[in-house]
Amino acid sequence: MQTARRNLVDAELVQQFRQIVGEAHVLLDTTSLDAYGHDETEELHYRPELVLKPRSAEEIAAVMRICNERRIPVTPRGAGTGLSGGALPQLGGVLISMERMNTILRIDEANLQVMTEPGVITEVLQDAVRQKGLFYPPDPSSRGSCFIGGNIAENSGGPKAVKYGVVRDYVLNLELVLPTGEIIWTGANVLKNSTGYNLTQLVVGSEGTLGIVTKIVLKLIPLPKFDLLLLAPFSSLEKAGEAVGAIFRAGHVPSGLELVEIDALRISSRFTDSVLPLSGDIEAHLLVEVDGSHMEALLAEIEAIAALLTEHGAGDVFFADDAQQKAELWKLRRRVAEAVKTEGYTIEEDTVVPRAALPALIRGVRQLGNQYGFHAVCYGHAGDGNLHIRIRKEGVSNSQDDPEVIAALRALFMLVRDLGGTISGEHGIGLIQKGYLDIVFSEVQLNLMRSIKKAFDPNNILNAGKIFDQA
Amino acid sequence: MQTARRNLVDAELVQQFRQIVGEAHVLLDTTSLDAYGHDETEELHYRPELVLKPRSAEEIAAVMRICNERRIPVTPRGAGTGLSGGALPQLGGVLISMERMNTILRIDEANLQVMTEPGVITEVLQDAVRQKGLFYPPDPSSRGSCFIGGNIAENSGGPKAVKYGVVRDYVLNLELVLPTGEIIWTGANVLKNSTGYNLTQLVVGSEGTLGIVTKIVLKLIPLPKFDLLLLAPFSSLEKAGEAVGAIFRAGHVPSGLELVEIDALRISSRFTDSVLPLSGDIEAHLLVEVDGSHMEALLAEIEAIAALLTEHGAGDVFFADDAQQKAELWKLRRRVAEAVKTEGYTIEEDTVVPRAALPALIRGVRQLGNQYGFHAVCYGHAGDGNLHIRIRKEGVSNSQDDPEVIAALRALFMLVRDLGGTISGEHGIGLIQKGYLDIVFSEVQLNLMRSIKKAFDPNNILNAGKIFDQA
Numbered sequence: 014m015q016t017a018r019r020n021l022v023d024a025e026l027v028q029q030f031r032q033i034v035g036e037a038h039v040l041l042d043t044t045s046l047d048a049y050g051h052d053e054t055e056e057l058h059y060r061p062e063l064v065l066k067p068r069s070a071e072e073i074a075a076v077m078r079i080c081n082e083r084r085i086p087v088t089p090r091g092a093g094t095g096l097s098g099g100a101l102p103q104l105g106g107v108l109i110s111m112e113r114m115n116t117i118l119r120i121d122e123a124n125l126q127v128m129t130e131p132g133v134i135t136e137v138l139q140d141a142v143r144q145k146g147l148f149y150p151p152d153p154s155s156r157g158s159c160f161i162g163g164n165i166a167e168n169s170g171g172p173k174a175v176k177y178g179v180v181r182d183y184v185l186n187l188e189l190v191l192p193t194g195e196i197i198w199t200g201a202n203v204l205k206n207s208t209g210y211n212l213t214q215l216v217v218g219s220e221g222t223l224g225i226v227t228k229i230v231l232k233l234i235p236l237p238k239f240d241l242l243l244l245a246p247f248s249s250l251e252k253a254g255e256a257v258g259a260i261f262r263a264g265h266v267p268s269g270l271e272l273v274e275i276d277a278l279r280i281s282s283r284f285t286d287s288v289l290p291l292s293g294d295i296e297a298h299l300l301v302e303v304d305g306s307h308m309e310a311l312l313a314e315i316e317a318i319a320a321l322l323t324e325h326g327a328g329d330v331f332f333a334d335d336a337q338q339k340a341e342l343w344k345l346r347r348r349v350a351e352a353v354k355t356e357g358y359t360i361e362e363d364t365v366v367p368r369a370a371l372p373a374l375i376r377g378v379r380q381l382g383n384q385y386g387f388h389a390v391c392y393g394h395a396g397d398g399n400l401h402i403r404i405r406k407e408g409v410s411n412s413q414d415d416p417e418v419i420a421a422l423r424a425l426f427m428l429v430r431d432l433g434g435t436i437s438g439e440h441g442i443g444l445i446q447k448g449y450l451d452i453v454f455s456e457v458q459l460n461l462m463r464s465i466k467k468a469f470d471p472n473n474i475l476n477a478g479k480i481f482d483q484a
Numbered sequence: 485m486q487t488a489r490r491n492l493v494d495a496e497l498v499q500q501f502r503q504i505v506g507e508a509h510v511l512l513d514t515t516s517l518d519a520y521g522h523d524e525t526e527e528l529h530y531r532p533e534l535v536l537k538p539r540s541a542e543e544i545a546a547v548m549r550i551c552n553e554r555r556i557p558v559t560p561r562g563a564g565t566g567l568s569g570g571a572l573p574q575l576g577g578v579l580i581s582m583e584r585m586n587t588i589l590r591i592d593e594a595n596l597q598v599m600t601e602p603g604v605i606t607e608v609l610q611d612a613v614r615q616k617g618l619f620y621p622p623d624p625s626s627r628g629s630c631f632i633g634g635n636i637a638e639n640s641g642g643p644k645a646v647k648y649g650v651v652r653d654y655v656l657n658l659e660l661v662l663p664t665g666e667i668i669w670t671g672a673n674v675l676k677n678s679t680g681y682n683l684t685q686l687v688v689g690s691e692g693t694l695g696i697v698t699k700i701v702l703k704l705i706p707l708p709k710f711d712l713l714l715l716a717p718f719s720s721l722e723k724a725g726e727a728v729g730a731i732f733r734a735g736h737v738p739s740g741l742e743l744v745e746i747d748a749l750r751i752s753s754r755f756t757d758s759v760l761p762l763s764g765d766i767e768a769h770l771l772v773e774v775d776g777s778h779m780e781a782l783l784a785e786i787e788a789i790a791a792l793l794t795e796h797g798a799g800d801v802f803f804a805d806d807a808q809q810k811a812e813l814w815k816l817r818r819r820v821a822e823a824v825k826t827e828g829y830t831i832e833e834d835t836v837v838p839r840a841a842l843p844a845l846i847r848g849v850r851q852l853g854n855q856y857g858f859h860a861v862c863y864g865h866a867g868d869g870n871l872h873i874r875i876r877k878e879g880v881s882n883s884q885d886d887p888e889v890i891a892a893l894r895a896l897f898m899l900v901r902d903l904g905g906t907i908s909g910e911h912g913i914g915l916i917q918k919g920y921l922d923i924v925f926s927e928v929q930l931n932l933m934r935s936i937k938k939a940f941d942p943n944n945i946l947n948a949g950k951i952f953d954q955a
């Protein structure tokens with residue numbers, strides 16, 4: 014357990030916070046501080062000085078005004094499912110948990126919009142709008158536990174992004190508490206907006222460094238009536254990668270197009286007690302979903318895709334027969350990260366490249382593994398070119414702990430950059446990738462970002478030291 | 485012809501500019517300066533001191549360094565089709581025309597991307613990618629003459645936005661010359677990106693105030709194979725508005741859903757010599773398009789939509805039989821703005837509200853017309869809630885010239901705000917709407933935008949005085 018900059022919060026301040034958020038919602042005991050001191054990022058732990066659980070934007074604004082005046086670090090936190098350390102209070106100080114702000118405020122069926130608080134679990138939100146025949150597509154693997162507010166902080170994606178886009182494509186407007194304590198809306202509840210700078214899109218993906226989101230207005234779309242799913246084995250990763258490109262070139266837009274390397278699938282298969290047969294000379298599988306509201310069109314599409322995959326070297330294509338089989342296949346895919354972590358793959362990278370560069374990226378990962386002495390499993394959103402790489406190296410559980418891992422990651426990210434890609438597709442930079450940001454951004458770009466941060470947070474108190482350090 | 489701040493550019497400077505961009509590409513004659521002194525915004529004219537036509541980012545960077553050092557105002561200009569005065573050189577100084585940077589650099593069929601220079605005409609770009617079976621959907625009415633770079637400056641939309649989104653949904657990465665003369669890329673050529681602040685989305689829609697875009701990487705999608713189009717007349721605007729909502733509630737996502745008031749359609753019909761019969765007791769028409777790659781699914785969808793419209797009070801629904809009829813209907817819609825301008829409707833507003841608020845907005849426009857003595861015609865992208873309002877008042881051709889028009893517009897924009905909307909959906913704020921920005925943004929929001937502007941442009945030389953004034 015690491016802590017830093019303790020004793021910023023004195024007894025008088027604790028009393029002030031109690032008056033603002035209520036006594037029961039100020040946590041000071043070691044057990045709580047430990048619990049809020051880690052997320053899902055590697056094996057990192059940092060203890061805050063105290064935890065606040067506010068119920069409103071006004072309470073947060075009051076807290077921010079005090080912390081801004083006293084220069085106390087503030088770390089906002091959703092459900093703690095992050096993979097880049099964005100919610101870790103590495104500077105100590107105050108941690109603000111959004112867990113009590115968990116109300117879906119309004120499902121607007123006339124306009125296909127939902128207004129929600131940030132502490133709602135993503136899947137709860139999806140289910141609530143589905144009951145009205147509406148669809149909110151972005152669904153990270155952690156959708157059963159992550160908060161929608163955290164998804165906005167990281168600009169999350171998930172398997173549906175290939176057809177439906179990522180979180181930022183659904184965010185219309187945000188209520189935001191600024192680090193200086195003012196409360197603003199970033200835009201308007203409209204589908205098109207050319208009115209001033211796009212503060213909404215600037216805040217999405219800014220990892221809680223520009224303000225604390227307290228209300229969210231999301232665009233919804235009509236729920237597709239049907240979906241179909243297939244799993245195709247490939248004896249070579251390259252061939253699987255080429256098949257991905259062929260699907261789009263033939264004019265198809267699948268609602269899911271996932272790639273899983275055989276090692277990862279085997280581990281996940283054991284982890285989830287799957288009965289799926291995994292035999293033969295296989296290097297990777299593609300999981301392909303199509304969705305829509307006209308069954309005949311869908312059947313024609315999935316058959317055309319299956320034929321295309323076979324043409325590009327797929328083995329026997331497996332079609333999910335019913336909802337249960339679909340659920341099992343998706344469970345296998347969704348739980349890969351969790352499964353491989355239990356086998357020591359603690360370090361996760363979130364590279365993204367132009368889709369056609371995936372085979373080159375996978376070859377590069379293997380070569381770097383040999384060179385730097387780590388083992389990696391690859392899986393992810395092949396349709397988007399977003400490849401997750403889980404790394405295992407004996408005795409190393411954090412990416413900052415080992416000079417060889419650091420050197421290997423620098424080499425990996427340089428390859429990614431040279432392929433036209435970048436270092437995070439959906440997990441964010443947070444604490445653990447910021448040392449690599451110089452690979453993709455020059456000082457000119459970083460200084461623009463620092464100036465933007467300073468415009469929002471002149472005293473650098475909100476989630477400071479995430480993404481980049483102020484000069 | 486209005487000019488301002490003349491004599492900033494002396495003979496020595498002209499010589500320097502000639503060395504940078506070439507003698508033939510520095511214009512100083514009155515005819516040229518007049519030609520570059522207006523766009524499509526009302527009847528506004530401002531003459532620059534000189535016009536430069538650079539061919540590369542490096543040339544622009546060299547010009548910017550000089551102008552930044554000497555504090556000379558620079559106005560970037562695309563094709564001059566803007567409707568908010570964003571390309572008007574109201575401070576005099578240097579105007580940079582992007583017309584020579586008009587090469588499509590690469591159509592990447594493997595990744596469904598295109599890299600282009602900003603001076604390419606939008607329709608030329610669309611046609612070039614269509615020949616490869618690819619689709620770039622955003623198509624403002626001016627697509628036959630506007631530049632893709634201008635579309636990015638304004639975050640343009642057009643009729644396809646209801647299904648396919650606006651320009652910002654397609655921009656992956658931008659090469660940008662900063663006002664201080666550095667050249668950067670804003671992001672990476674990837675579909676998902678959570679790497680640092682989203683500079684790309686900050687620049688899209690920033691109306692040429694943060695930098696000059698010199699290369700553009702756009703996402704493309706597979707070209708849908710078929711489309712179908714219908715025109716439905718309504719005896720009441722309210723009923724047309726309600727029918728719009730019903731289409732989405734039934735789960736349809738049309739690729740176009742336009743509303744045109746009968747006065748506007750009559751004028752456009754005369755202007756385009758249309759043979760379309762417009763008779764009976766009609767207040768407005770809806771133009772509804774669906775597209776896709778499975779004809780049977782499309783036929784089922786357009787029939788379901790037609791039935792729904794009839795249920796909601798539509799008169800005889802007209803189905804376009806062939807490509808020629810479709811082209812005629814779209815021409816009628818696309819040329820409305822041009823047509824009504826010839827009849828004195830020079831002032832165009834670009835309001836946007838949540839879709840269901842359209843009937844309330846249209847009622848409000850009529851009431852304000854009676855109150856403030858103007859006549860208005862309404863038309864636009866009903867599916868997005870984006871309503872264009874063209875205003876005619878005897879003897880008034882500019883929205884800044886008449887206190888009653890100003891008062892009426894303030895009242896209109898307050899209504900728009902109260903309906904949950906905002907003052908520009910796709911035209912931008914530019915010069916002519918900035919006086920109304922205080923209706924939708926407080927000083928807190930405006931000061932954030934001013935700080936962002938200052939981070940990019942410390943000396944406030946690039947398109948200064950557009951969107952807002954620096955403090």
